Amino acid sequence: MKRIYLILFLIMGVTGSTLANTPIDSLEQAVANLPTKEKITQYREHLAFQNAEENAFYHDLINQLNNSFQAKALQTRYTKTSSLIYGVLILILFALGLFLMHTIRRMIHLYRSEQKNQEKIHELLMNTEDINTTKARFLQEISYKIRTPLNSVMGLSEILANNPELIEAKDVKAISEAIQNNSQELQQLVNAVLDLSRLESGMMKYSLSDYSLTQICQDAISIIRLHDDTKTIRIDFNTTVEEGKDTIHTDVVRLTQILSEMLHTPLHKVEQTEENHASINLSECKESSSFIQVEIKNSPMTKNAEEDSLNSIRQKIAQLFIEHFGGTFSIQSEDIVFIYPLK
Numbered sequence: 001m002k003r004i005y006l007i008l009f010l011i012m013g014v015t016g017s018t019l020a021n022t023p024i025d026s027l028e029q030a031v032a033n034l035p036t037k038e039k040i041t042q043y044r045e046h047l048a049f050q051n052a053e054e055n056a057f058y059h060d061l062i063n064q065l066n067n068s069f070q071a072k073a074l075q076t077r078y079t080k081t082s083s084l085i086y087g088v089l090i091l092i093l094f095a096l097g098l099f100l101m102h103t104i105r106r107m108i109h110l111y112r113s114e115q116k117n118q119e120k121i122h123e124l125l126m127n128t129e130d131i132n133t134t135k136a137r138f139l140q141e142i143s144y145k146i147r148t149p150l151n152s153v154m155g156l157s158e159i160l161a162n163n164p165e166l167i168e169a170k171d172v173k174a175i176s177e178a179i180q181n182n183s184q185e186l187q188q189l190v191n192a193v194l195d196l197s198r199l200e201s202g203m204m205k206y207s208l209s210d211y212s213l214t215q216i217c218q219d220a221i222s223i224i225r226l227h228d229d230t231k232t233i234r235i236d237f238n239t240t241v242e243e244g245k246d247t248i249h250t251d252v253v254r255l256t257q258i259l260s261e262m263l264h265t266p267l268h269k270v271e272q273t274e275e276n277h278a279s280i281n282l283s284e285c286k287e288s289s290s291f292i293q294v295e296i297k298n299s300p301m302t303k304n305a306e307e308d309s310l311n312s313i314r315q316k317i318a319q320l321f322i323e324h325f326g327g328t329f330s331i332q333s334e335d336i337v338f339i340y341p342l343k
Helices: 002-021 024-033 037-162 169-201 213-226 252-263 309-324
Strands: 208-212 236-239 247-251 279-284 291-297 328-332 335-341
Touching: 037 169, 169 309, 208 213, 213 236, 213 247, 213 252, 213 279, 213 291, 247 252, 247 335, 252 291, 252 309, 309 328, 309 335
Parallel strands: 236 279
Antiparallel strands: 208 247, 279 291, 291 335, 328 335
């Protein structure tokens, strides 16, 4: 609108100056040349159209700039959001990886533990079967061993009771000795079974004290020689342990009895020669200075152990007794070796 007024003002100024400086005839021409109302209207419409185009152009330009800025802002926001999402996804995947690794390791550990448990259960079942078989065979052998001397005692006693006048004096003595030997064997067998039962059940009572193992070995040999009526038993004793370094904490009476049975079994006589006479050797333990080693060579306890229930029971008693105090027990051919802890 201001442009239209400005244009009209310029036209009037030019016209006025023309009228002032031109003659009358020229004035009419100038008036004739004045723009008509229609021209002014057309010119105004033309200006309005140009303004509209300019406004539209600037409006589009501003919109384009705004859209460009918004696009860049959106792109920047998208980039930041994408980076954040990727970071979160990486952390999630890393955590899932750790969790899966931990789960797999735990499953492997559980599987291995289950395998070990199954192996232990299988081993226990096998051991249980072996123990049951051994116990059944042991009870059968014990029943036979008890029945044999018992039948002998009963039979000989019956002979003495029913026909005493028909028996000569020398036969009475022989029968009495047979009864005594069978009774003694029966007593030893029953005592051995009771001792084994107490050891296996942990009910054995001990009288503990500190004592020299050398002295215990010598006491066991003295007991054997004391009961040797034939004076033919030979037992050698050797030691490489310094005096005062063989003290152990044990039940002296029971260990002395076990050593005596390892060295000599009166009821199961074995012909002794220079090659098979028993000997006991005392030495320091090579594996540990906290233990002392005892080796008994040609022990009668190892003779026919599979067929002799009493010897088998005595071996088991010796093993359980020594292991109870932290030692080890082994049989090597006809020799017995056990290691006992020092005090």
